Amino acid sequence: MSGETTITMTGNVVADPELRFTPGGAAVANFRMANTPRKFNRQSNEWEDGEPLFLGVAVWRQQAEHVAESIKRGDRVIVVGRLTQRQYEATDGSKRSSYEIQAEEVAPSLLRATAAVTKATGNAQGGQQPAQQAYGQQQHQGYGQQAQGDPWATQGGNEPPF
Numbered sequence: 001m002s003g004e005t006t007i008t009m010t011g012n013v014v015a016d017p018e019l020r021f022t023p024g025g026a027a028v029a030n031f032r033m034a035n036t037p038r039k040f041n042r043q044s045n046e047w048e049d050g051e052p053l054f055l056g057v058a059v060w061r062q063q064a065e066h067v068a069e070s071i072k073r074g075d076r077v078i079v080v081g082r083l084t085q086r087q088y089e090a091t092d093g094s095k096r097s098s099y100e101i102q103a104e105e106v107a108p109s110l111l112r113a114t115a116a117v118t119k120a121t122g123n124a125q126g127g128q129q130p131a132q133q134a135y136g137q138q139q140h141q142g143y144g145q146q147a148q149g150d151p152w153a154t155q156g157g158n159e160p161p162f
Contacts, residue, residue, distance in 0.1 A: 004082045004083075005082065005083040006080070006081070006082060006083070007079075007080070007081065007082070007083045007101060008078065008079070008080045009033065009035060009055060009078075009079050009101065010035060010076065010077070010078050010079075010109055011033040011034050011035035011036075011053075011055075011076070011077065011079075012033060012034055012035075012074060012075070012076050012077075013031055013032075013033050013071055013072065013073055013074060013075045013076075013077055014031070014032040014033060014034050014054065014073065015031060015032060015073050016031070016071075016072050016073050017029040017030065017031040017059075017067050017068045017071055017072075018030050018031070018068075019064060019065065019068035026060060026061055027060065027061055027062070027064040027065050027068075028058060028059065028060050028064050029058075029059045029063075029064035029065070029067045029068045030056060030057065030058050030059075031056075031057050031067075031071065032054055032055070032056050032057070033054070033055055033057055033077060033079065034052045034053065034054045034055075035052065035053050036049050036050060036051075036052040036053075037049075037050035037051075037053075038050065055099055055100065055101055056098065056099070056100040056101070057079055057081070057100065057101045057103050057106070058100055058101070058102055058103065059103045059106055060102075060103075062120070063103070063106065066120065067106050070108075071106065071108070075108060075113075076108070076109035076111060076112065076113065077106055077107065077108055077109060078105075078106075078107045078108075078109050079101055079103050079105070079106050080103070080104050080105040081101040081102050081103040081104045081105070082101065082102045082104070083099060083100075083101060084099070084100050084101075084102055085097055085098070085099055085100075086098050086099075086100065
């Protein structure tokens, strides 16, 4: 949609995602993430933390179930979505704003971790089974080996497919 602010944020998940369902049965997962900028101080010759930015993230439908099963507190994630602002009145009567990302994509950051991705498969109701991601585990099919059931795996050779 035009006029909406698209944002990509990388940061750490502050608390495990909460999975809920609307009265109509749509899944929604909510979590908070934080990003703390760092800069190098030439006078002290050390890295210093800046002010952290905390944002809420809302993920909908099947992806919400995948996020709830795959992401946990402390994981570094990459989120792409629309930045939204909500206005509310605090208990003391003051007007406040909060910001949230309506996520289109959520993915683990592979900067300091590995992830084994399991593709979602259909079930009898036409939905999908949640994807599973194993953090901190390095699973590797050698080049030239075809992973069972993976149509994108290479058929032969010892060279990487890129």
